[in-house]
Amino acid sequence: MSIVNLIRVNSHAGILIADEEFWRRGYRRTLYLDNLQSLLPQSFCKNSSLMAVIGIEGDPAITYEIVSKAQKRLADVIKEPDQYGREDALETLKDVVDITVEEMERIIRQRVDNQLKFAYGFSTDDLNRGYFEIGDERIDIKQDQIRSEALKWSRFDPSSRTASMLDISAIIAGVDGENGFHWYEWESESGNTYLGTGNFESIGNGSDAASLSFINFFRNQDLMERRKGLELIEAVYILLQSFEASFRFNHEVGGYPQFIFLNDEKKKYSERYKEFGGHEAKLAFEIVTAAIHHYLTRENAYHLLDELIFKGTDFTVVEEQFFTKSVDKRAMEHFLRGYKNSITLPNKGGRS
Amino acid sequence: MTVVNAIRFNEFAGAMVCDEQVSWGDMSRKGDVGDKIQPIVPADIQESCGLVAAYGGSGTSSVSEEIKKTAFKLLQREYESKRKFTRSSDKFLTIQDIADSLFERICGMKRHHVDEFLYHRFGFRGLDLIRGYYDGEDGKVDINQKEIIDEAQAAMTWKKRYPDLGFLYVNRGILSGYEPQEGFRIFYFNLMTFSYEPVQAVFQSIGSGQDTSDLAFADFVGTKTVLERREKLDPVESMASIIHATNMASLNNVGVGGYYNIVLFDGKKPNRERMIEIADERAKLCSEVVAAYKAEIIDKKLAFDTIGDVLFGQKKFSEAEADLLKGCKCEKKLSRFVRGYKPTHD
Numbered sequence: 001m002s003i004v005n006l007i008r009v010n011s012h013a014g015i016l017i018a019d020e021e022f023w024r025r026g027y028r029r030t031l032y033l034d035n036l037q038s039l040l041p042q043s044f045c046k047n048s049s050l051m052a053v054i055g056i057e058g059d060p061a062i063t064y065e066i067v068s069k070a071q072k073r074l075a076d077v078i079k080e081p082d083q084y085g086r087e088d089a090l091e092t093l094k095d096v097v098d099i100t101v102e103e104m105e106r107i108i109r110q111r112v113d114n115q116l117k118f119a120y121g122f123s124t125d126d127l128n129r130g131y132f133e134i135g136d137e138r139i140d141i142k143q144d145q146i147r148s149e150a151l152k153w154s155r156f157d158p159s160s161r162t163a164s165m166l167d168i169s170a171i172i173a174g175v176d177g178e179n180g181f182h183w184y185e186w187e188s189e190s191g192n193t194y195l196g197t198g199n200f201e202s203i204g205n206g207s208d209a210a211s212l213s214f215i216n217f218f219r220n221q222d223l224m225e226r227r228k229g230l231e232l233i234e235a236v237y238i239l240l241q242s243f244e245a246s247f248r249f250n251h252e253v254g255g256y257p258q259f260i261f262l263n264d265e266k267k268k269y270s271e272r273y274k275e276f277g278g279h280e281a282k283l284a285f286e287i288v289t290a291a292i293h294h295y296l297t298r299e300n301a302y303h304l305l306d307e308l309i310f311k312g313t314d315f316t317v318v319e320e321q322f323f324t325k326s327v328d329k330r331a332m333e334h335f336l337r338g339y340k341n342s343i344t345l346p347n348k349g350g351r352s
Numbered sequence: 353m354t355v356v357n358a359i360r361f362n363e364f365a366g367a368m369v370c371d372e373q374v375s376w377g378d379m380s381r382k383g384d385v386g387d388k389i390q391p392i393v394p395a396d397i398q399e400s401c402g403l404v405a406a407y408g409g410s411g412t413s414s415v416s417e418e419i420k421k422t423a424f425k426l427l428q429r430e431y432e433s434k435r436k437f438t439r440s441s442d443k444f445l446t447i448q449d450i451a452d453s454l455f456e457r458i459c460g461m462k463r464h465h466v467d468e469f470l471y472h473r474f475g476f477r478g479l480d481l482i483r484g485y486y487d488g489e490d491g492k493v494d495i496n497q498k499e500i501i502d503e504a505q506a507a508m509t510w511k512k513r514y515p516d517l518g519f520l521y522v523n524r525g526i527l528s529g530y531e532p533q534e535g536f537r538i539f540y541f542n543l544m545t546f547s548y549e550p551v552q553a554v555f556q557s558i559g560s561g562q563d564t565s566d567l568a569f570a571d572f573v574g575t576k577t578v579l580e581r582r583e584k585l586d587p588v589e590s591m592a593s594i595i596h597a598t599n600m601a602s603l604n605n606v607g608v609g610g611y612y613n614i615v616l617f618d619g620k621k622p623n624r625e626r627m628i629e630i631a632d633e634r635a636k637l638c639s640e641v642v643a644a645y646k647a648e649i650i651d652k653k654l655a656f657d658t659i660g661d662v663l664f665g666q667k668k669f670s671e672a673e674a675d676l677l678k679g680c681k682c683e684k685k686l687s688r689f690v691r692g693y694k695p696t697h698d
Binding site: 023026027028029205208209249250251252256279282286333334336337338339340342343 | 380
């Protein structure tokens, strides 16, 4: 469990962000997630109005397989649509969602079947029909205790060994010629796909605090403002603000943020699809964190984010400006290192 | 979710270190607001007897808090009673005596919580279960239903890790302290195994961070001979070791974070100064210094000098930090490291 957040900039553009923390075996903190990826090949997107990305969370052993196999399947469909019963290549985000969800369901069912076959020698299909065959011999699944245990595995009962299949959710977002920027959410508890609504989405452990942060912002906008959308920089800020809330209050959210920007109004592919991560993303996160906690004005934060993310100004230059523009450089640095109010209150002197 | 660590330097001195992160809501929320190691000896007893001790708990905060308050009251009562009947105040309880009495109190506390639970669920208490009946409103009621007996017994003994009382049993604790008769001692309490014991190794770790702390401790202690381990652990090196052990837990284990509370014991000091707690920015600075030293961003001498000055030399935070930055060969690299940047960004 981690966090994937989405913000709708306007009807043509949106941004997704993900962290990289995962608790291996439920207790070991690791920073290796790669939960935000394009689902479609770059070569296709460059010549199409369609772009689609997935932000997924859950057990990475499963989510990795889902994303990589969905990417491969979509690439195959693009290459040879007729082989997959399609007249045309992919056109809408919903086309991508349907194939991705199908792949997710197939992988999850395969994993459940592996467990059943390893333990009992039969699959979900066998369990559903009540018997399986070995050679010519038909074996009825009659033993109540086995049937009830197998059924628990088959439907990912929380007490069963397949419970991790329950904890997967995904946001599939994109742009297409028909619908502009929009997204779908899928979660494994019900297996349902929901069309995204409103201005934001948040999944994962951190969605608890992140959602509150989003709500706190959007409750102050009237309906027309919400429909119109946000300035791009403001959207980046609000998205990172939600990320900071989950970072601060929720478990299993950590490491560097990773972004994907989508915008179907731009002509060049590099402006329509942009990934942003690494040390620069960490600095962007520090900038917004500093502004939230009053070490930096919102205007200065916007300016620095613009330089860093969209103007491509060098990391060290922006970092230097960041400290120069701070209302209290020393207190801010202590705050970013995790110190408390006794030395981090801006312009209060403190013990620092 | 916690880490509490303890280490013994020699017969007079030792230390404890813990984090301050607390979790709520089915492990979804966190906050750096805990108070995990607390002194358990009232000031007047410390002043007159030279006894100092602290208890650090992991598990359910409220259960751990109850144990600490119980220990504090226990010492108060024992001291009052001793003063009534003897004139001398120099000999009081040893750390072993405190551990013995505390375990008895913990047993009573556990039975009380189990009784509350049994009464809530079934209308009888633990002793009723043992004797096989209780007195109901209309007279004696026999407890003879197998399912009820099984469940009530599971509540009393945590059989099959009886989940409804997990909050009570998943608690562990470390009692450390110094008193003049037996010197510095560490005791380990485990409510999961219904036991307590003196710690033979020079260190003890508990909580969700124990596994990685243990590795760091073992790495340090394994480099020392038996004689060194008994009496000659260097306090500064030992503090670097226990802080590193706590850093490892904070980095790798869930539910460990925030400032540390560093508790130092020294039986050679005047009674009033035998135990000090450092839980402010100095503790945070020490954790940064040890992390930077282990990441080879600052050298050993600078790291150990800073730790020695802050923990044993009463150096102020601002002076220590200024000296650290002055001595560091790459201030920018250090700044980025302690802000959480990955090492590829120098």
